[in-house]
Amino acid sequence: EAGVAQSPRYKIIEKRQSVAFWCNPISGHATLYWYQQILGQGPKLLIQFQNNGVVDDSQLPKDRFSAERLKGVDSTLKIQPAKLEDSAVYLCASSGRGWSEAFFGQGTRLTVV
Amino acid sequence: AQSVTQLDSHVSVSEGTPVLLRCNYSSSYSPSLFWYVQHPNKGLQLLLKYTSAATLVKGINGFEAEFKKSETSFHLTKPSAHMSDAAEYFCVVPFPSGSARQLTFGSGTQLTVLP
Numbered sequence: 001e002a003g004v005a006q007s008p009r010y011k012i013i014e015k016r017q018s019v020a021f022w023c024n025p026i027s028g029h030a031t032l033y034w035y036q037q038i039l040g041q042g043p044k045l046l047i048q049f050q051n052n053g054v055v056d057d058s059q060l061p062k063d064r065f066s067a068e069r070l071k072g073v074d075s076t077l078k079i080q081p082a083k084l085e086d087s088a089v090y091l092c093a094s095s096g097r098g099w100s101e102a103f104f105g106q107g108t109r110l111t112v113v
Numbered sequence: 114a115q116s117v118t119q120l121d122s123h124v125s126v127s128e129g130t131p132v133l134l135r136c137n138y139s140s141s142y143s144p145s146l147f148w149y150v151q152h153p154n155k156g157l158q159l160l161l162k163y164t165s166a167a168t169l170v171k172g173i174n175g176f177e178a179e180f181k182k183s184e185t186s187f188h189l190t191k192p193s194a195h196m197s198d199a200a201e202y203f204c205v206v207p208f209p210s211g212s213a214r215q216l217t218f219g220s221g222t223q224l225t226v227l228p
Contacts, residue, residue: 033216040202042218043157055213091156093216099145099164099207102216104157 002026006092006105014113018080021064025073025094031055032069033102034077035091043091049075082112115139115208119219127227132191134222136204139185146187147180147205151221157203163187174198199226 005022005024010040013019024050030051035043045064047057051072060067064083069075091108120135138146146163161172168180175196178189187204202222207214 002124008180019142031213042221045215048212048213048215055153056210056215095214099143101147101159101162102205104149106156109154 004094004103004105005094006090006108008108009106010109010111012111012113013082014015015084018078018082019082019110020030020079021077021090021092021110023077023092023105024076025075025092026103028095029094029096029103030072031058031102033091033093033095034067034075034095037089037091037107039088046101079110082110084108084112087112115206115215115217116207117204117217117219119202119204119222121222122220123170123223123225125225125227126194128196130143131191132189132194132198134189134202134204134224136187136189136219137180137185138187138204138206138217143206145207146180147207148172148176148187148189149203151201151203152191153200160189160202194224194226194227196228199224 002045007022032049034046037043046060047067048055049069052069067077089107091107095102116139118137144165148160149157150160151157161170163170163180170178176191204219
């Protein structure tokens with residue numbers, strides 16, 4: 001079974017620029033998560049989708065971050081404009097039905113300079 | 114609010130000695146509990162999972178965890194540490210959130226293995 005795919009793996013941008021990350025979850029997984037992991041900290045949930053609907057986006061900075069899940073499959077996370085404090089690893093994960101575990105992608109390491 | 118507490122932010126052991134990483138969670142209905150491991154510059158990998166079948170769960174690389182409902186604990190153990198076990202470990206609990214489940218992470222425990 002293919003895992004969760006994320007791209008790009010690394011991205012360096014200047015502050016105030018925009019950036020987008022892409023995630024392809026495991027086939028058939030209804031739930032998709034985006035997490036932000038700042039160096040030395042645990043992952044923080046940014047947004048959770050159930051199929052193509054948003055379940056939780058309470059910690060998403062909506063003035064600069066946006067996310068969508070196309071047709072309940074792939075997802076993109078966008079930051080516009082980026083700030084220095086957005087430097088982090090952005091992790092995408094997906095899970096199947098019930099109380100099953102989440103599978104994580106390799107993450108995208110964003111550096112804002 | 115639901116919470117997951119990892120009692121030690123850093124644990125240091127010598128190679129060949131036992132490992133104990135502690136995790137407690139707030140009391141609420143959750144039939145699943147997970148431990149994930151993250152090696153430097155790598156994604157999160159599932160180490161083991163509890164799914165109500167047995168209270169003692171075996172995972173990969175010789176790790177085990179015991180679910181104790183009365184103590185709301187899910188501590189991770191390994192009889193003999195290996196250098197390759199050095200990594201960050203996260204206890205994760207899916208709590209109900211409306212019709213969905215929200216994964217709640219502990220703050221993580223950094224395991225150092227000394228030669």
